[in-house]
Amino acid sequence: MKKTIVIVDDHLLIAKAIEGIISNFEDFEVIDVAENGKDMIDKFERDKKIPDIILLDISMPIMDGFETALWLKKNHPNIKVMALSMQGDDNSVIKMIKNxxxxxxxxxTHPKDLETALIKLSSDGFFYPDWASKVIFSNMADEKNNEKKKKISEREKEFLTYTVTELSYKEIAEKMCCSPRTVESYRDQLCEKFDLKTRVGLAVFAIKNGFAKS
Structure with a gap:
């Protein structure tokens, strides 16, 4: 049995062109086209035809792709949503994935690649080309580091402000009114949290993240 698809795109000529391309795919068929998210919802309620896959544009009037993806996530989580857009910026990719x-x-995308993507989406439950995967993994790494930054103690922040100076660790300990061993503990904890190896790495981290004194 063929997997059913609904195309949601406010550009009718593009939607019909995509429908024509998919008509040549052995395992898929388009059962409807909607002009935006609101139109899609209305057709769902009227026709009761719920597809396996939604090909979803982002920039649309009335109800755009971001809103539509979120609505589908809440109301039809079993439908697999594939964003199909001209927008390839990082923010659009991440927001659509989160939605x-x-x-x-x-x-x-080449028609053959579209067919491959639909097959992978159906069998694996997801499909991201290499360029989109890099965006997603980069964002995940940034979020992980941001979570770690929230866990930096006030004393560790104070220590970081001194890493950009020429003070030795012993002198930093005197400034912080603690033992050199405690300063070494701050250093080791921060290096472990952020995969840093040297004082230079700590200093660069402090500058990049606004911990260095101006």
């Missing part, structure tokens, strides 16, 4: 999209393609 429930399981795949992301650009509209200049």
């Amino acid at each position: 429930g999209a399981k795949g992301y393609l650009l509209k200049n």
